[in-house]
Amino acid sequence: MKETKYSICGMCAVRCPVTVQVENGKPIWIEGNSHDGGMGRSLCAKGGAAFAQRLDRQRPTAPLLRRGQRGEGEWREASWDEAFDYITTRLNPIIAEHGGRAIMFSDRGGPFADLRQAFVKALGSPNYINHDCTCGRNVHHASKSVYGLGRKDFAYDYENARHIVLFGRNITESLKVKEVKSFLRGIKNGARVTYIDPRASVTAGKASRYWQIKPGTDYALLLGIAHCIVANNYYDTDFVEKYVNGLAEFKAFLTPYTPEWAAGETGIAASEIETFCRELNEDRPKVIIHPGWMLARYRDSFHASRMIHILNALMGSIEQPGGLFYPKGPKDAGKSGLKSLAALVPAVNEERADGCGSRYPQWDKGAGMLQTAYEAIDSGVPYPVKAYFVHRHNPFIAMPDTKEQRRILDKLDLIVAVDVNFSETAWFADVILPENTFLERDSILRTEKGLKPGFGRRQQCVKPLNNTKAGWEIYVELAKRLGKGDCFPFNSIEDIWQYQLQDTGLSVSDFEAKGFVKLSDKAIWFDRDKLKFGTETGKIELVNQKWEAMGVPSLPPYVAPEGPPEGSFRLLFGRNGYQAHGMHHNNPILCDLLDVNKLWINTAAAKKLGIKDGDQVRVTAGDEQGTIAAYVTDLIHPEAVFMLHGFGSDVPAKKRSFGHGLADQMFMQGKLKEWDKAGGGLNLAECFVTVTPV
Amino acid sequence: MSKYIVTQNVADCIGCRACEVHCKEKNNSGSGAFYCRMIEVTSTEAPLPRIDFVYLSCFHCEKAWCVDACPTGAMRRRDKDGIVYVDKKSCVGCKACITACPWTVPQWNPETGKVGKCDLCMDRIDEGLEPACVTKCTTGCLSFTTPAEASQTARQAFAEQLLQNRR
Numbered sequence: 102m103k104e105t106k107y108s109i110c111g112m113c114a115v116r117c118p119v120t121v122q123v124e125n126g127k128p129i130w131i132e133g134n135s136h137d138g139g140m141g142r143s144l145c146a147k148g149g150a151a152f153a154q155r156l157d158r159q160r161p162t163a164p165l166l167r168r169g170q171r172g173e174g175e176w177r178e179a180s181w182d183e184a185f186d187y188i189t190t191r192l193n194p195i196i197a198e199h200g201g202r203a204i205m206f207s208d209r210g211g212p213f214a215d216l217r218q219a220f221v222k223a224l225g226s227p228n229y230i231n232h233d234c235t236c237g238r239n240v241h242h243a244s245k246s247v248y249g250l251g252r253k254d255f256a257y258d259y260e261n262a263r264h265i266v267l268f269g270r271n272i273t274e275s276l277k278v279k280e281v282k283s284f285l286r287g288i289k290n291g292a293r294v295t296y297i298d299p300r301a302s303v304t305a306g307k308a309s310r311y312w313q314i315k316p317g318t319d320y321a322l323l324l325g326i327a328h329c330i331v332a333n334n335y336y337d338t339d340f341v342e343k344y345v346n347g348l349a350e351f352k353a354f355l356t357p358y359t360p361e362w363a364a365g366e367t368g369i370a371a372s373e374i375e376t377f378c379r380e381l382n383e384d385r386p387k388v389i390i391h392p393g394w395m396l397a398r399y400r401d402s403f404h405a406s407r408m409i410h411i412l413n414a415l416m417g418s419i420e421q422p423g424g425l426f427y428p429k430g431p432k433d434a435g436k437s438g439l440k441s442l443a444a445l446v447p448a449v450n451e452e453r454a455d456g457c458g459s460r461y462p463q464w465d466k467g468a469g470m471l472q473t474a475y476e477a478i479d480s481g482v483p484y485p486v487k488a489y490f491v492h493r494h495n496p497f498i499a500m501p502d503t504k505e506q507r508r509i510l511d512k513l514d515l516i517v518a519v520d521v522n523f524s525e526t527a528w529f530a531d532v533i534l535p536e537n538t539f540l541e542r543d544s545i546l547r548t549e550k551g552l553k554p555g556f557g558r559r560q561q562c563v564k565p566l567n568n569t570k571a572g573w574e575i576y577v578e579l580a581k582r583l584g585k586g587d588c589f590p591f592n593s594i595e596d597i598w599q600y601q602l603q604d605t606g607l608s609v610s611d612f613e614a615k616g617f618v619k620l621s622d623k624a625i626w627f628d629r630d631k632l633k634f635g636t637e638t639g640k641i642e643l644v645n646q647k648w649e650a651m652g653v654p655s656l657p658p659y660v661a662p663e664g665p666p667e668g669s670f671r672l673l674f675g676r677n678g679y680q681a682h683g684m685h686h687n688n689p690i691l692c693d694l695l696d697v698n699k700l701w702i703n704t705a706a707a708k709k710l711g712i713k714d715g716d717q718v719r720v721t722a723g724d725e726q727g728t729i730a731a732y733v734t735d736l737i738h739p740e741a742v743f744m745l746h747g748f749g750s751d752v753p754a755k756k757r758s759f760g761h762g763l764a765d766q767m768f769m770q771g772k773l774k775e776w777d778k779a780g781g782g783l784n785l786a787e788c789f790v791t792v793t794p795v
Numbered sequence: 796m797s798k799y800i801v802t803q804n805v806a807d808c809i810g811c812r813a814c815e816v817h818c819k820e821k822n823n824s825g826s827g828a829f830y831c832r833m834i835e836v837t838s839t840e841a842p843l844p845r846i847d848f849v850y851l852s853c854f855h856c857e858k859a860w861c862v863d864a865c866p867t868g869a870m871r872r873r874d875k876d877g878i879v880y881v882d883k884k885s886c887v888g889c890k891a892c893i894t895a896c897p898w899t900v901p902q903w904n905p906e907t908g909k910v911g912k913c914d915l916c917m918d919r920i921d922e923g924l925e926p927a928c929v930t931k932c933t934t935g936c937l938s939f940t941t942p943a944e945a946s947q948t949a950r951q952a953f954a955e956q957l958l959q960n961r962r
Contacts, residue, residue, distance in 0.1 A: 132931050144931045149816035273809035278933055285807050285934055301839075303810055306846030678811035678933075690819050693826055694812055735839040736846075 107134055107616025109547070109559035111521075111539025112147035112154070113681045114209055115277045116547075118616055119148060121540065121562040128152050128540055128563050136615040139279040146679035150690040154538055155566060157689055159755055160522050161535035162567035171511060172529040174753060181570065181578075184532055189582050191515045191531075192224075195487045196583075201225020202451045203485055205474055207232065208492035212547035213559075213572075216597075217492060219443040220576040223585040227451045228486070230469030235499045238470070239780030240393045242463065243406035246648045246655065247414070249635025251465075254427060256551065257391065259287040261423035263384035266295045268319050268409065269398075270391040273303040276678045293384065295377060297322065299738035300673060300701060310377065316671045316741045316786065317662030318367040320401045323408035324659055325363020325374050328355040330415055335382035337417025344632060345414055347643035347655075354656045366661060385416040387423030396782060403780030404657060414641045420627050427627060428550035434620040437604035439546055439556060442597070446588045454478075454486050461781065463651040470781050471496060472773055479509045488515040492572070493536065495524035498683045498747065501769030501783060519575060522684060528752045535569040537561075542571035543594040546601045549617060552624035556607070557617040558598070573597065653779045662787075669789040670706070670742040672722075674765040683747030687755035698762040699732040701743035702792060707733040710794060717795040722768040722788065728795055729763045742792060797855035797877035799915055801929060802945045807936035810835060810848035814928035814937060821916060821927040825904030830913040831928050850937060852928075853900045853913040855879045861912075864895030869910075873917065880914035883907075915939075 103124045110117045118134035120142075131151055133140040154160075164184035169175030179187070195203050206221045208214060210231035221229040233241065241252040248254070259265060260283045272284050288294060288307060296308035299316040314322060330336055331352050341348060360371035360378075381388055392409040396402045418424030431438040454477035457464040464470055478486045489510065497503045507529060510516060518527035519534045527533050536542065544559040561571070570578075577589045591597045598609045611618050636642050644655040665671050676682075677695070685691045700718060712718055714733040719726055720742075729744070737743055748762030769788045776783045810833055818830050831852035838845040859879050862870045869885035870892050872878070881901075886909040892901045893910065901912045916926040924930065925939040940948070 141935065142930050143933050143935065144813060144817070145811055145933050146813040146816040149813055149820050149931065152820060273811070276809070276811060276933070281809060282934055285809075288806075301844040301846065303846050305844050306837075307806075307809075308843070311843055678809060679813070679816070689826075690816055693819070694815065734837075736837070736844055 106560060106562040107136070107558070107612070108562055109539070109544070109557055109616075110144075110148045110151065111559070112151055112685065114211060116211065117144070117148065117278050118557060119144065120616075123562055126563060128155070133278065134616055137279075137617070139282065141282075143278050143282065145276055145278055146691065146694070147681060147685055150685065150688045151538070151540055153690045154521070154685070154688055155540055155563075157687075159687055159757070161520065161527070161533045162569065163535060164568070165533040165535075167531045171516075171531070172507065174528060176533070181568070184534060185579060185582055187532055188515070188517055188579065192488055192583065195514055196224070199485050199487055200451075201449070202227060202454065203487040204228065204490070205230060205454060205486050205488070206490040206492065207471055207494050207496065209494050210468065212549075213544045215442045216545050216573055216576060219446050219588065220580055222443055222446040222449055223580050223588040224583065225449055225451075227449045227453045227466075228455070228469065228474065230455060230471050230474055232471070232494050232496075232499060233468045234471050234776065234781055234783050235397045235785065236395045236782075237393070238464075238468070239396045239403040239777050239782035240406045241465070241468075242780040243403050244392065244410055245465070245635075246642070246645045246653065247407055247410040248641055249637070252392065253550075254635075255425045256428045257389045258421075258423055258426055259283040259292070259389065260290065261387060262287050262292045262389050263387040263423060264293045264295070264380060264389070266388070266390040267297065267304060267308075268391065268393060268405065269298040270394055271298070271302045271304045271675060273307060274678045275394060275676055293380060299741045300675070300743045301736040302675065303678075305736075312369050312373070313738050315366070315368045316673065316738055317399050319399070319405040320408065321358075321363050321366035321659050321661070322369060322374070323405055323412070324355065324358035325360045325367070325371075326378060327351075327408060327412060327415075328358045328363075329360050329375055329378040330381065330412070331355060333378065333382070335378055336415035337386060340386070340417030340419070341415060344419075344634070344641050345643060346638060346640045351411070351643040351656065358659065366659070381416065386418045386421045388413070388416040388418050389424055390416070397777075398782070398784070398786035399662065400775070400777055400784050400787060401660070402782055403777045406780070407655070411643055420629055420632055422626075426552065429552060429554045429621075429625045430548060430550050431554055431605070431620055433625050434554050436620045437606075439548055439601040439605065440603050442545065442589075442601075445590075452483055454483065456483070463648060463653050463779070464781050471500065472776060472783060475506070475509050475773065478512055487513060488517070489513050490517045490519065491526050491530070492519045493521065493524075495526045495683060497525040497529065498764060498766055501766050501772035501785065501788070503764075503767055505770070505773050519572065522687070523752050523754045525683070525750060525752055528754075534575055535567065536575070537565045537569045537571050541565040541569070543573065544571070545573060546598055552626070553619050553621045554625070555617050555619040556605070556612075558612040560612075560616075665740055665789045669791050670702070671740055671786065672765060672768055672788045672790045673741050673743045673786055674746040675743065676746055680745075680747055683750070686747050686750065686761075687758040689757070692757040695745075696758065696761050698729065698745040698748040700729045700763075700792065701732045701734055701737045703737050703739040703741075704733055704735050706739045707731060710792065712792070712794050719793045719795050720763060720768065720790050721793070722790045723770040725767050725770060727763040727767070742790065797873075797879070797915065798941055799855070799876065799878070799920075800940055800942050800945055801850070801852060801915070801926065802938045802940060803850040804936045804938075805847050805849065807934045808833070808848045808850070809934055810846070811933045813931060813933045814850065817927040817931045818913075822911065824902060824911050825906045828902035828904050828911060830902060830911065851898070853879060854898070855915070860895040860897060861892035861901055864891040866891060870901075876920075878915050878917050879912070880917060881910055881912055883909055883911075886910055
């Protein structure tokens with residue numbers, strides 16, 4: 102029997118809608134869910150390798166209990182009963198002695214996090230944390246300080262834009278299928294694209310202007326651009342008058358930051374900056390200056406992103422076709438939203454271990470901050486943290502300095518990893534609870550914000566091949582065994598779905614036809630004369646007093662980055678379109694596309710060192726070193742070297758990728774303690790390495 | 796040339812290699828074997844870097860070197876539409892086709908010890924569908940078409956561009 106199932110991909114954090122065909126219980130075809138017009142049948146390489154992931158046996162296929170030392174890789178298979186018992190017998194004394202707050206949990210956020218947040222809350226802990234300190238925290242906090250709205254409160258209408266400006270936002274490789282299709286339609290419709298990055302990614306090849314900026318000087322370039330725009334009145338005076346506070350102070354602050362000055366800092370000619378600004382003036386308001394997706398890079402990334410948010414306001418591109426728009430939710434369509442699972446759980450009024458909202462008043466409590474939670478584990482301040490659940494999240498490679506992370510996490514009494522793969526972090530855990538692949542699991546319903554808001558469903562398309570469970574089953578069962586069953590009055594995923602849909606007037610069967618339900622037929626745009634922002638004043642704040650009072654200056658003077666010492670380079674990293682976050686480097690198909698990374702190095706810099714294309718070179722930082730092939734090219738700035746992230750796995754069970762290539766985070770020694778003080782994002786591009794011929 | 800052709804709009808290609816993966820998943824071509832491949836071509840000459848990807852698969856030649864070279868008749872050309880394909884049962888793994896093809900298109904499957912190659916997903920074509928690589932291309936830059944249609948589409952696009960430039 103052949104069936105068609107609509108679901109949501111789980112190969113990366115983008116979570117695209119997919120169609121899966123199943124014959125006699127076997128998956129035979131997967132493609133994009135073409136009921137979603139922006140998606141069509143398109144599917145990226147990662148999604149295309151989903152069946153291969155399911156069949157791959159180099160993954161946890163049953164609950165595993167650690168036998169040897171942490172990280173030694175000695176495991177014993179256990180029943181689910183035994184694994185749950187193992188966890189509860191260790192967790193109960195921790196809770197008895199230190200309280201529920203001694204438990205922390207991290208995942209990669211996303212639209213299904215509600216259930217996991219409910220789980221952490223039910224245990225009496227405030228310490229739910231997502232991965233965002235290595236991703237978009239700087240962008241998010243910058244957005245809050247300008248608009249009072251989070252980074253996800255804006256989306257981008259590329260298709261109708263006249264000018265798309267990307268500060269390292271590598272749209273073609275840090276890939277979202279619907280976004281890249283919209284971006285390419287924008288180009289076809291005549292949009293200019295300005296791409297700014299010390300390394301020319303594939304996106305640079307699609308741009309009409311590429312600036313190979315000196316690494317670490319984005320804020321300087323933005324100051325020069327802002328200067329030129331306000332000095333020449335290249336901005337939307339009506340929009341600014343109506344919605345923007347602090348222009349006079351902003352203008353005064355920008356006085357010294359002329360395009361000539363910016364040229365000296367960034368290496369981008371003043372005349373080019375001026376031409377670019379003139380174009381922005383012609384193209385506004387249909388201008389998108391992307392404030393960044395992953396922007397845990399430099400010590401001033403928060404301020405670079407903040408300046409981008411401000412420039413978008415000056416362009417008047419807010420809630421504007423061809424510019425930025427508010428993704429609308431159910432309420433904007435006059436409908437009720439999904440009921441929250443966390444709302445069923447009593448509130449936890451403890452201080453967070455990571456200090457969000459207390460030691461760091463400017464940081465959102467919702468997503469937490471992993472590196473300062475590590476400080477709490479290490480120091481026992483503000484209180485002891487003794488147990489860590491790490492859910493399909495891999496801090497050992499996402500965060501800097503794996504060795505230091507191992508030292509800190511070894512202080513914990515219990516580490517539980519829930520994962521589909523053997524992540525480097527899971528390999529260090531005491532228990533691995535294997536999760537079903539996305540093809541094999543149901544998830545809670547998600548809200549899909551956009552011009553036409555709706556809800557979407559991931560459903561189980563095929564039965565699990567191995568002794569694995571869905572995340573919701575794991576956490577509901579664990580909560581019950583820990584005496585918190587009353588917070589989860591559900592026996593099946595259908596129970597959960599029905600509860601979520603309670604106020605919406607919809608039923609589960611409404612998802613059968615397309616996999617999602619739209620709450621509006623028409624695109625919803627707000628009245629541009631009545632826009633509201635989330636700041637105290639309801640205006641866009643160029644100078645935000647609330648943030649100033651929390652110790653974050655709105656307009657700090659520029660401080661030039663430290664340059665690499667003689668013979669050293671700034672280490673940059675990134676990804677390609679087919680392997681993300683180290684999750685799929687061992688996938689049987691995807692490892693066939695690329696099984697080792699290379700070191701990009703500038704032609705002139707390489708020549709000086711006597712390095713030719715393809716030569717093996719030694720990369721060194723502190724006592725960390727490794728050998729890698731050089732890719733000698735003009736596509737990278739002379740001060741920087743670059744490698745793809747996610748290689749150099751030290752997990753021997755991943756036989757196809759074990760030891761292949763180098764891992765950038767290993768070179769970032771001491772960097773676990775260096776982050777953007779305003780935004781909280783780690784400084785992942787502030788590491789220097791030496792490169793020598795072998 | 797088979798009556799079909801796969802064309803690529805290079806400007807819309809992002810080198811994401813989804814076509815290669817969708818092909819491998821569908822055709823189970825074996826480790827290291829790629830029936831279609833995206834070839835990266837870069838140029839760093841100022842003012843703009845060029846980073847392009849060119850789709851290369853099988854040309855399904857009208858007079859196919861591989862078919863002529865095959866000693867067992869495993870490499871065949873389908874009468875009705877000219878698709879060149881391998882009859883797996885008859886392939887003895889001699890690799891003569893790989894040597895004979897000017898572009899070394901036939902692929903070696905180390906797991907089966909036989910040759911495999913693009914057959915334009917002819918089982919899908921026979922169901923009225925398109926090849927896997929085209930169907931699921933991330934950006935829609937690949938098209939499954941005929942030479943005549945491809946020519947018409949290209950001319951149409953060129954004409955529209957001309958008019959747009961004049962405006």
